[in-house]
Amino acid sequence: MRSRSSVAPSRVVKAGLSRFAIARPTILAQEGDTVIVEVTNKLLLENLAIHWHGIRQIGTPWSDGTEGVTQCPVVPGDTFKYQFKVDRAGTYLYHAHYGMQRESGLYGSIRVSVPDNFTEPFAYDYDRSIILTDWYHKSTYEQATGLSSIPFVWVGEPQSLLIQGKGKFNCSSASLTANTCNTSNPECSPYAITVIPGKTYRLRVASLTALSALSFQIEGHNMTVVEADGHYVEPFVVKNLFIYSGETYSVLIQADQDPSRNYWMTTNVVGRLPNTTEGLGFLNYYPNHPRRSPPTVAPAGPIWNDTAPRVAQSLAIKAHHDFIVTPPTTSDRVIVFLNTQNEINGYRHWSVNNVSFTLPHTPYLIALKKKLHHQFSQTPPPEGYDSVNYDIYNVSKNPNATTSNAIYRLGFNTTVDIILQNANTMTVNNSETHPWHLHGHDFWVLGYGDGKFDMNKDPKKYNLVNPIRKNTVPLHPYGWTALRFKADNPGAWLFHCHIDAHFYMGMGVVFEEGIDKVGKLPSSIMGCGETRGVGRP
């Protein structure tokens, strides 16, 4: 097993956040470090909160940065201090967690290195990170207004795909002024990763798309997957890496091709009918010019509606044989989450077991700890759905759908199974891919399957031998995904679809466990709802 560093030096990273800059600093830390980030909200009119995606916040649930769940928003002009321990090496992310703010570009990487005396189960010469995103021309406010209007206005497909904040847009297709669309602007040149011929690179690839499921590929180069969401993977080789919003992977690439030219890196939409041209970057072989286009046409990625290779990749991700932590063999509670799109009072929502999630005025962590139980519904949300009669293959009207801010209260230290069940949307013959992200924990991924989950048969097929642990996992169209986790981290934790618009439309739940074990809450997380006036100077 990996050893822990006994020294815990602190690092302070100061971040000021202003509106349009895309490239955020990467936070570099070592396992065991305490990271302190002082975030100053320099936005004129917007609140914010920053989530440290993949960091479990053990003992610091108030630093999870989830507005409405673990803290009040950081208002313009205020500085908020996040402090947490990075207790496990790996590839993580940070991003805004206020409304749909993340997709405006407020994100970055967290790279936690292994302790000094530790050898990873693979070797490489250099370490590089990229974040894949999609980009909309409409502001998040315009998008949010459409989503919560009658008639419903969907955000649609993004205008561009970005590799490390850089992408392209066909200016001739829009009536934009010269300043907003200028292809000769160096800002528009594709992102390049420069490699030295003969060397091996660890490329940390993350996705923080607002909507798109992606395939990522590098022309002429195989990728060996070695890490997923901070856990070592039994290595396997891919040509296309399928990646969903909220996931991180490390892949190894060998710079072993003809060194006299550059190669395309491309990313394209899968899982939805694409209306966005592919994102392009260069794998730049030194000493070629980093902006010299490869001599080839950028190769096309895999076809968008072929689900089988995506499910196959999900199934291929297993824990590395030297780093297996087996899950408990049984669970104390099984909760089934039916994912549906429905209409409630004429508004379009996403729901879990016909309940569309809404946030209370006082964040849960505060309301729970201070026993302000009137702040949110005390009617327990449903543990499942009518799996006998519900037809997952057809449009359902779901007439009993409601909105609620009730939460799932879990017994401390119990083992919980979550079965995510997909279904048809409100469009005929359509079921979408949803990346589900759990705050405060990793879960074991026990299995994926097609169709309706069968409680009698499917658990027998669970992988209890070498399941990967992750914090984000896809739910494939018309399929199910089975997860297991231990409710061992005192706090209130969001579990939600990582598609911005879907979470905005109610696709999430909150778990509470061990609230009596949470330490004294810092007053800085207060100031809204029933704590208005508290924590503000």
Ligand SMILES: O=C1O[C@H]([C@@H](O)CO)C(O)=C1O
């Ligand atoms: O929530 C969504 O709404 C649209 C579509 O279902 C209705 O326009 C879509 O593709 C979503 O993911």
